[in-house]
Amino acid sequence: MTFLNDLWASFQIFSGNFTDHYGLWVNGALLLLVLAAVGLFLWRSIRLGRRVRHTEAQLNLPEPSKKQNEEWCRKLSQAVSFPTVTGDKEAISQFRSWLKESFPLVFSRLRLLDCPGDGLLFQWRCPEKGKKGPVLLCAHMDVVPTEGQNWTHPPFEGEIKEETVYGRGALDCKGTLCGILQAVEELLQDGFAPGRDVYLAFGCDEETGGKEGAAQIAKQLKMRGLHFDLILDEGTPISTAHLGKENFPAALLGVAEKGQATFRLTARQKAGHAAMPPQHTAAGYLSEAICRIEAAPLHKRLLPVMQQCLLFSAPAMGSLQRAMVANLPFTRPLLFRGTRHNLQLSALFHSTFAATCLEGGSAPNVLPETASALLNARILQGDTGEKLLEYLRSLLDDLPVTIEMVSCQDPSAITDTAGAGYQLVKGAVEETFGRLPCIPTIMPAGTDTKHYQEFSDHIIRLIPLAVSDATLSAVHGPDEHLSCRSYTAGVIFYENLLKKL
CATH class of the missing domain: 3.30.70.360 (Alpha-Beta Plaits)
Structure with a gap:
């Protein structure tokens, strides 16, 4: 009631001023200001509404051949079966051996640089020296524990059910890691050579800060005096229903992290x-x-x-x-x-x-x-x-x-969305997934890129995998999963990105 009484008193003062000559001018000016503010508010709202009506958002997942789909998803299933919980050096070692067997061209044709610890750092050399700077693609091999969680699918068997791979690490982050390696393997098989040097960095302890993995890789990068035109690591995913709206998919590109x-x-x-x-x-x-x-x-x-x-x-x-x-x-x-x-x-x-x-x-x-x-x-x-x-x-x-x-x-720098690195990733997203809005955002969680800040002004954090809110909510929880169709589209994204370099 106090608010209503104050409002009524203000109205009485306002209306009473109309009996006074100067009050009439003052109230008239105030009324014009209010009307102008309301008009500006409505005009800006209508203008954005018109832009919204002309915004196209379509998610088209590319499909490989049936043979490729089966082979790629089988490898992801096998990768998930390794219990590479952070700190389990034996499991990490076994997983590294499996990677060498599963992606033979990557390990035989790319240069594996020596790094202390269990991380992996590859160099894919451009056959011709040019003016383009190198690019760094990142992921991590380790996963979080599963103890105390009620799984309906075994967490470390890589079960494939209804065209979906279930298991710890399917989305965070073996879908990204295997996606990068599979893309490079396919391109090598086709005789492709990149237009600039490409480095692949795979940490072994991202889930606990990256001191033994990414931090050691960073020392090697610094020793070689490297500076990258683009660093792309895991981050925010491609949402099939951004903010819960089913007909508005979007790619969320993390241009910074807290x-x-x-x-x-x-x-x-x-x-x-x-x-x-x-x-x-x-x-x-x-x-x-x-x-x-x-x-x-x-x-x-x-x-x-x-x-x-x-x-x-x-x-x-x-x-x-x-x-x-x-x-x-x-x-x-x-x-x-x-x-x-x-x-x-x-x-x-x-x-x-x-x-x-x-x-x-x-x-x-x-x-x-x-x-x-x-x-x-x-x-x-x-x-x-x-x-x-x-x-x-x-x-x-x-x-x-x-x-x-x-x-x-401390928080990272913010990558310029008008910069070449952001535009390169945006172009690969649009080529792979169709007319998909690319939305810059800040990552609330951390990634291995905190160790790579000094090596690039253009760092993007993106999981190029189309997932629903339900799939995303299973990360670090029970029944983590990734659909085969989403994974194979991610492989094609990395192929398209590498071809654009």
Whole structure:
């Protein structure tokens, strides 16, 4: 009622001013400004609506021959059968041996460069030296564990059912790795030679940070003084229904990825008997610290690349959402409020914190002297780990809680969508999948490209595999899978990309 009373009072003042000569002019000017603002809002909304109506989005999956389809999917099935969980060196070694047997031309005609650890780095030389810089294609061999998950298909048997390969790593990331190798194998068999040097980098521990794989490969790249015109790694997929809209497929090209930091919160209090507790225990102080952090999220910001992402995504939105996007940046507060329940999208507007591992007492009747928690932060471009550390300290400065930054990887640079690298990938997407919108976005999760930042200004993160939301949601979960048709189209994508170099 207070709001309605204030609104009525404002209306009375507004209408009362019409009896005054100067008030009439003031109110007339205000009315014109309001009408102009409304007109501009409607004009921008209608203009975007017209563009949306003329946007074509068609996903056409190319099909290889029946023999190729069976052979390629059989190899993916075999690849998935190796339990290459990060840290299992024996499984990784066996998988590397299988790769050598399954892709003999790659291993015999490309130069396998010496790298410490279990990662693989190949060089495919261009027969003629030209002015074009080299290109780096990346993937990783390791997968996450399956313990504690309820699988209806065996996770490490590579079962093929209804033209779909089931198993851990089918989508993340053996579909990409085998897709690259199969494409190169096919091109070598056809006598193809690339128009520039091509490097293939396959890490062995991406799921835990890449210190033994991509980091060691990066040392070799630096030692050779390499700088790439394009680095293409795993990332966001080709969505068969972008934002849930069935008739709007789109290729999401990750032009950047958020940084990542780990903070340790430690609360201290005198130890003692739980029968005589103080007003605040160490666990209580730690709980209050976590609650404060969750209750005070960092300020949201709309980066230019995310505004571009939203504009390109407008055809998948409803009328009200399109109107908000059409009138950015003026409608930012409404956009942030309207997307607060969309966790994936909301995370791309600010740096985030999440309490993960907790540690405290050793017995139910003993007050712990310390209680600690690990805080995982995902850092948006424009922020740094040091900036987040300063923010946490200011937020918790009156609590007996210490804050330590355990590790930090600041966010990546943002690849220019008008650059040659982005346009090269975009061209290969359109050639392979038809008139498919290519939408730039930011990766909320990390990839091996964090180790390759210094080697290129053009880094794209894309899984060139067409998947539904249901397929994507199975990544790192039970019954991970990939359709054979999607996989074979991915192989053809890499063939088309390599031919464009």
